[in-house]
Amino acid sequence: MSGVASIHLVENALLVSIQDDVTDTEIIDLQDALSNRIADENVDGVIVDISALEIVDTFVGRVIAQLAGISRLLAAETYVVGMRPAVAVTLVELGMYLPQTRTALSLSHALAQLRRG
Amino acid sequence: MPQTGTATILKIFEADFGGIVEEWRGTQVEEGVRRSDLFTDSESRAQNIELLKAFLTGIRSGVHEQDFSFEDTAWEDLRAVLADLTKERVSRGVTPSEMANFVLALKTPLFSRLATELAGDTDRLIAEIRLVTRLIDAFAIYTNEVFIAEREQIIERQREEMMELSTPVVELWDRVLTLPLIGTLDSARSQEVMENLLETILQRQAEVVIVDITGVSTVDTQVAQHLLRAAAAVRLMGAECIISGISPMIAQTMVQLGIDVGTVSTRSSIRTALADALRKVGYVIEKRDAH
Numbered sequence: 492m493s494g495v496a497s498i499h500l501v502e503n504a505l506l507v508s509i510q511d512d513v514t515d516t517e518i519i520d521l522q523d524a525l526s527n528r529i530a531d532e533n534v535d536g537v538i539v540d541i542s543a544l545e546i547v548d549t550f551v552g553r554v555i556a557q558l559a560g561i562s563r564l565l566a567a568e569t570y571v572v573g574m575r576p577a578v579a580v581t582l583v584e585l586g587m588y589l590p591q592t593r594t595a596l597s598l599s600h601a602l603a604q605l606r607r608g
Numbered sequence: 609m610p611q612t613g614t615a616t617i618l619k620i621f622e623a624d625f626g627g628i629v630e631e632w633r634g635t636q637v638e639e640g641v642r643r644s645d646l647f648t649d650s651e652s653r654a655q656n657i658e659l660l661k662a663f664l665t666g667i668r669s670g671v672h673e674q675d676f677s678f679e680d681t682a683w684e685d686l687r688a689v690l691a692d693l694t695k696e697r698v699s700r701g702v703t704p705s706e707m708a709n710f711v712l713a714l715k716t717p718l719f720s721r722l723a724t725e726l727a728g729d730t731d732r733l734i735a736e737i738r739l740v741t742r743l744i745d746a747f748a749i750y751t752n753e754v755f756i757a758e759r760e761q762i763i764e765r766q767r768e769e770m771m772e773l774s775t776p777v778v779e780l781w782d783r784v785l786t787l788p789l790i791g792t793l794d795s796a797r798s799q800e801v802m803e804n805l806l807e808t809i810l811q812r813q814a815e816v817v818i819v820d821i822t823g824v825s826t827v828d829t830q831v832a833q834h835l836l837r838a839a840a841a842v843r844l845m846g847a848e849c850i851i852s853g854i855s856p857m858i859a860q861t862m863v864q865l866g867i868d869v870g871t872v873s874t875r876s877s878i879r880t881a882l883a884d885a886l887r888k889v890g891y892v893i894e895k896r897d898a899h
Contacts (some may be wrong), residue, residue: 576806579841596846
């Protein structure tokens with residue numbers, strides 16, 4: 492199954508889980524949908540779960556970085572959670588350190604950090 | 609047309625196998641390649657006999673016309689004996705040239721016997737000597753190849769062991785890991801270290817990682833680069849990296865080299881780093897009042 496990943500509201504944050512077979516167009520649609528939801532629902536944070544993602548390229552890396560920039564402008568923090576070791580190594584090798592993005596080990600860690608403010 | 613085959617050499621062997629062994633051993637002593645300090649007399653005699661028998665088996669069925677290849681099944685015995693013998697010799701510290709000369713010493717007894725056997729037939733003698741030389745040279749080269757392969761195996765094994773030994777990730781406390789780095793940090797090793805660290809973070813769900821560089825001999829731009837990349841990868845996974853063990857000397861060097869650690873926290877000792885790490889995961893270290 493594919494299609495645009497569903498966005499859930501958990502506490503005061505939007506939760507998105509990115510699937511491994513995500514396409515470039517889907518991820519652009521997701522960026523658009525997320526931007527709208529952040530503005531509409533006035534959330535504090537966005538949590539992007541990428542634990543299913545086994546391969547990243549510069550494109551996905553850039554979209555994640557952009558997402559962080561967009562949500563910051565709309566007054567929300569972006570957390571990337573569950574990044575796999577191989578993905579982390581690849582991103583670093585590509586020079587994408589995602590400085591604007593916050594990271595957490597898991598969804599619960601991210602929620603705990605959001606609650607702390 | 610002189611008939612050159614293995615017949616003469618086989619005849620020589622059959623006639624006086626024991627004599628050849630003794631004379632070969634004598635030549636080994638003359639050439640100084642018999643390591644009586646490493647092997648006892650009976651031990652090396654048994655080895656020599658076994659090796660020569662295997663060689664003889666090979667000659668008997670492994671030489672076709674003038675051609676032979678040690679990869680043939682006919683030479684299977686010799687390969688097996690050589691493998692065992694080489695393993696033992698490598699572990700006792702025999703050098704490659706000693707190993708080659710040890711085999712080449714076989715020429716002396718064989719040539720003198722060939723000369724006696726074919727005294728009146730010079731053409732045939734030369735042809736036979738040519739064949740025997742080729743055989744023994746190939747034997748010596750093959751021996752050296754086995755020898756080197758054995759050594760390479762040892763080196764490879766030691767390298768792997770060193771790699772494993774040098775990258776231990778230790779769980780200091782619940783959700784706190786430490787990685788004490790020792791020695792030099794090159795690209796291959798830092799890659800290994802990084803992968804090992806990230807995997808452990810995932811397994812233990814660690815929140816703080818202390819990379820201790822007290823034991824790293826030199827920190828240059830490249831080493832710093834490796835460390836900072838590791839720290840960045842740790843952050844991407846959602847954990848925090850503290851680099852500890854930065855001596856005043858290293859701090860000065862890093863500043864002079866213009867290395868910017870960015871947002872990575874650094875501490876001078878693992879002690880302060882540990883206190884920090886524990887605070888981050890919600891513990892405090894407290895001194896108990898003396899009663």
